[in-house]
């Protein structure tokens with residue numbers, strides 16, 4: 355990989371800054387001062403240092419985002435803003451995509467990554483990765499309706515959902531746990547009970563939970579512990 359590309363994808367420096375730093379002798383590769391920004395480097399093996407700091411290269415990125423209302427879970431959309439637009443452009447340009455979808459008006463935990471194999475595994479139906487959602491419904495839910503929810507419901511297209519857990523805080527709100535991810539699943543499960551979702555927020559995805567201190571619209575990289583737990587969940 356070219357040195358200037360490496361510094362750009364690691365958000366260390368733009369190409370212009372790299373050119374300037376090369377001229378000023380501020381970049382070394384394996385201890386040797388670099389003379390060209392287009393030098394070929396091996397990010398896995400070479401030690402690149404920019405203004406005295408070692409540049410850490412990660413092939414895969416794992417971003418935890420607190421999705422706000424109105425954003426779509428896509429990399430591009432002609433009409434609505436996408437979750438990718440909440441990230442700095444140099445990070446978004448690293449091939450990140452949402453791992454699973456949330457509806458435009460659903461809030462909360464969203465994982466973005468450029469690790470296609472991991473995303474594919476986490477989303478594979480047979481893996482049954484659990485997702486928890488805080489919800490509010492328009493009408494009160496009865497015990498009998500909750501029992502139907504837990505047993506699995508038949509949706510309007512004839513699909514029979516897997517059993518899903520529901521724990522109420524009061525008659526109209528609580529936490530739902532799904533182990534599958536069909537299109538508009540919770541919305542359609544509530545509709546099968548002649549009810550409607552008025553609020554939906556994902557609070558966990560597999561081993562990841564939405565941090566209390568991550569503001570709506572904010573993001574951060576997974577911690578090494580979270581990353582390990584996620585990789586383990588996909589094994």
Ligand code: URA
Pocket residue numbers: 455456457458460537538539540541542554
């Ligand atoms: N179920 C829904 O209906 N919408 C979501 O965004 C997620 C699950």
